[in-house]
Amino acid sequence: MKSRVPALALAAVGNALIAWAAPAQKSLVTSSLQAATAATPDYIIIGGGLAGLTVANRLSEDPSINVLVIEAGGDNRTSVMINTVSTYSEAFGTSLDWDWQTTQQVGGSTKNIKGGKTLGGSSSINGAAWTRGATEQYDALEQLGNEGSLQPYFVKSEHFYSPNEAQKALGAGMANNVHGTSGPISASYTPANSGNQRRMYTDAYGDKFLQAASNALGLRHITDICNGDIHGTGATTPNSITPSSQVQQLRSSAATGYISPIEYSRSNIKVLVGWRGVKALFQDAQNPTRVTGAVLQQSKNGAQQNVTAKKAVIVAAGAIRSPQFLELSGIGDSNIIEPLGIKTVVDLKGVGRNLQDQTMNTIGAAIKSDFQGSGPSSTIAYPTIWQLFSNASAVKTHLEKNYDTYAAQIVAAGGAVSADAVKAQWKIQTDLLWNKNTSASELFADHGFPSGQFGQDTWPLLVYSRGSVHISENNAFHHASVDPGYYRLPIDMDVNVATLRTARRLYQTSPLQETLNSEQVPGFGKVPNSGQYGSYADWQKWILKGYVPVSHQLGTCQMAPQSLGGVVDSSGRVYGVDAGSLRVVDASILPMQFSAHLSSSLYAIAEKFADSIKNSS
Numbered sequence: 001m002k003s004r005v006p007a008l009a010l011a012a013v014g015n016a017l018i019a020w021a022a023p024a025q026k027s028l029v030t031s032s033l034q035a036a037t038a039a040t041p042d043y044i045i046i047g048g049g050l051a052g053l054t055v056a057n058r059l060s061e062d063p064s065i066n067v068l069v070i071e072a073g074g075d076n077r078t079s080v081m082i083n084t085v086s087t088y089s090e091a092f093g094t095s096l097d098w099d100w101q102t103t104q105q106v107g108g109s110t111k112n113i114k115g116g117k118t119l120g121g122s123s124s125i126n127g128a129a130w131t132r133g134a135t136e137q138y139d140a141l142e143q144l145g146n147e148g149s150l151q152p153y154f155v156k157s158e159h160f161y162s163p164n165e166a167q168k169a170l171g172a173g174m175a176n177n178v179h180g181t182s183g184p185i186s187a188s189y190t191p192a193n194s195g196n197q198r199r200m201y202t203d204a205y206g207d208k209f210l211q212a213a214s215n216a217l218g219l220r221h222i223t224d225i226c227n228g229d230i231h232g233t234g235a236t237t238p239n240s241i242t243p244s245s246q247v248q249q250l251r252s253s254a255a256t257g258y259i260s261p262i263e264y265s266r267s268n269i270k271v272l273v274g275w276r277g278v279k280a281l282f283q284d285a286q287n288p289t290r291v292t293g294a295v296l297q298q299s300k301n302g303a304q305q306n307v308t309a310k311k312a313v314i315v316a317a318g319a320i321r322s323p324q325f326l327e328l329s330g331i332g333d334s335n336i337i338e339p340l341g342i343k344t345v346v347d348l349k350g351v352g353r354n355l356q357d358q359t360m361n362t363i364g365a366a367i368k369s370d371f372q373g374s375g376p377s378s379t380i381a382y383p384t385i386w387q388l389f390s391n392a393s394a395v396k397t398h399l400e401k402n403y404d405t406y407a408a409q410i411v412a413a414g415g416a417v418s419a420d421a422v423k424a425q426w427k428i429q430t431d432l433l434w435n436k437n438t439s440a441s442e443l444f445a446d447h448g449f450p451s452g453q454f455g456q457d458t459w460p461l462l463v464y465s466r467g468s469v470h471i472s473e474n475n476a477f478h479h480a481s482v483d484p485g486y487y488r489l490p491i492d493m494d495v496n497v498a499t500l501r502t503a504r505r506l507y508q509t510s511p512l513q514e515t516l517n518s519e520q521v522p523g524f525g526k527v528p529n530s531g532q533y534g535s536y537a538d539w540q541k542w543i544l545k546g547y548v549p550v551s552h553q554l555g556t557c558q559m560a561p562q563s564l565g566g567v568v569d570s571s572g573r574v575y576g577v578d579a580g581s582l583r584v585v586d587a588s589i590l591p592m593q594f595s596a597h598l599s600s601s602l603y604a605i606a607e608k609f610a611d612s613i614k615n616s617s
């Protein structure tokens, strides 16, 4: 999707870091089933991605507990496509990316959703933007049943590096009492130095972009995007990268943060790569909903292997694949799984529904002179719904008047168990957007993309459409049916058009206007600059033709009351399964999006769930 600067020299640095911890003992990462299952695990974790590795590390802090992680992908920590963020996007479409093709979407096309198929999961291929949502969004999670604050877990997961004077001068800050400084995941601002050293993810226009947003919209500048108060703000944002004197682009992922440091020192944890979790195993007739282990398989035609778990199986395969694991296990809507020859163990209608992702469109304007830096900038503007629409009240009235019609549409499309279920979410969402002014869209300044331009990657943050993912065959190697329902409801297109009009407006506002040449993408030829920065019909046509998934998929095993389509309780225990012997912890449990990139929140949630599992056993 994007071309980045190759950073050949950096691969060597990555290798050196990994070799530096060199082994007295064998690596806990293995592709040998025999080595991985030498001891009977207490916990089997399905998926060695962001959440799975976080939980695995914490559970194995107790040396008497044995943990086995199953990861479908390989261990690619030393690959330059993984370990350097400056080459972000080179992993897309390779064997390191699941690259799930969707069903046909509104507008007629299919899209490809990305997800890391490698140790560390999507944290190994993501864009490394490190942001948090608004405080009231985490409070809303508590309203939906997630007891207890996430704040201590944000602190626990994070090693935040305070900006230096030069970075501070560019607008970077570190808010008091919100950050951790000794956790496994490094977060830091990119360097502010210039001269002949490239300033990755910083640029000459970021400050002008934020000033234009302030002039056009009244957007406030904040120095720390993780401070919980992001309403109508813009900021220079940190990245999940490890700072170092020469190299600023080394990725900090679940693999490097939660596995590398313990790789040669803990003997009670194994990570088996190149194998898939197929389904859960259950006890006999006496206790048919007690999970006793998992079935593993290495290839489509390979033999299936049973592995026992003394305490629990924890599903962390991500929002697209965790519901598949449950359905293959017999946990899901019986009307969907029984026709595929799967016996229902728990008829749980919410499994696989409530899929939510966002959609991105990038606009660009040509630069007047060459600039320092490469890659996208780390400057984000987060307008509120009031800043996007001059008639925001009318938009709200119209939306609420249509709740019943829209809910019926979502239920008919399989995106929710009931109209009440999806309306309960929308009420929270509308309250956040219109009453609490929680940021409605992201405008992510992108320096050098589109090629040679100053771009804005834009997306509405809290979508109203809902979709689904379900298996279509009784087989863990068969592609599931993935329908994110992009633009299923007109409100999502309305917010998207308003977002792009706003982005275009920023190009026409001082001081960005003087700094840039004219808009090239889409340009006034494709979307004439009529009336309000382009007509609705022209923008809609352009959006549907070119949008790409943001790949922030979530919601498919949501943490909510079962009556509202919930699949897990506030500790991640799957409803209807005995004694917490099957849990889910990953992006699938989030009921709704945050006004943020997801990873920092997911690390915190995984930390919290790990604590809750430890305390319950």
Ligand SMILES: Cc1cc2nc3c(=O)[nH]c(=O)nc-3n(C[C@H](O)[C@H](O)[C@H](O)COP(=O)(O)OP(=O)(O)OC[C@H]3O[C@@H](n4cnc5c(N)ncnc54)[C@H](O)[C@@H]3O)c2cc1C
Pocket (backbone or CB within 6 Å): 046, 047, 048, 049, 050, 051, 052, 070, 071, 072, 073, 114, 115, 116, 117, 118, 119, 120, 121, 122, 123, 125, 126, 127, 128, 129, 130, 131, 275, 276, 277, 278, 316, 317, 318, 319, 321, 322, 325, 476, 550, 551, 552, 553, 585, 586, 587, 588, 597, 598, 599, 600, 602
């Ligand atoms: C392209 C892209 C860009 C992103 N950019 C950002 C960003 O800039 N900032 C940010 O904060 N967030 C970003 N995100 C989001 C964030 O990285 C993800 O939301 C997060 O990693 C999801 O965590 P997870 O634990 O749910 O799943 P993942 O981290 O995806 O982990 C799931 C793991 O399970 C494995 N797996 C799947 N099925 C099986 C099976 N049956 N058996 C065994 N293993 C299995 C997968 O291979 C994978 O390793 C991005 C995501 C993507 C895809």
Ligand SMILES: *[C@@H]1O[C@H](CO)[C@@H](O)[C@H](O)[C@H]1NC(C)=O
Pocket (backbone or CB within 6 Å): 073, 074, 075, 076, 079, 094, 095, 096, 273
């Ligand atoms: C990822 O690692 C696996 C081994 O764990 C290897 O087989 C595969 O080739 C690697 N992929 C890439 C793209 O480096």
Ligand SMILES: *[C@@H]1O[C@H](CO)[C@@H](O)[C@H](O)[C@H]1NC(C)=O
Pocket (backbone or CB within 6 Å): 281, 304, 305, 306
């Ligand atoms: C795995 O367990 C299932 C259910 O108990 C059983 O039917 C199957 O034969 C076992 N497979 C192997 C290879 O042991």
Ligand SMILES: *[C@@H]1O[C@H](CO)[C@@H](O)[C@H](O)[C@H]1NC(C)=O
Pocket (backbone or CB within 6 Å): 389, 391, 394, 395, 398, 532, 536
């Ligand atoms: C709000 O304004 C937009 C842009 O002018 C217009 O297209 C839309 O119909 C209006 N919405 C309502 C509900 O009035």
Ligand SMILES: *[C@@H]1O[C@H](CO)[C@@H](O)[C@H](O)[C@H]1NC(C)=O
Pocket (backbone or CB within 6 Å): 384, 386, 435, 436, 437
């Ligand atoms: C939200 O923004 C609107 C428009 O700027 C303003 O009238 C309102 O007071 C704000 N509400 C809150 C809670 O900040």
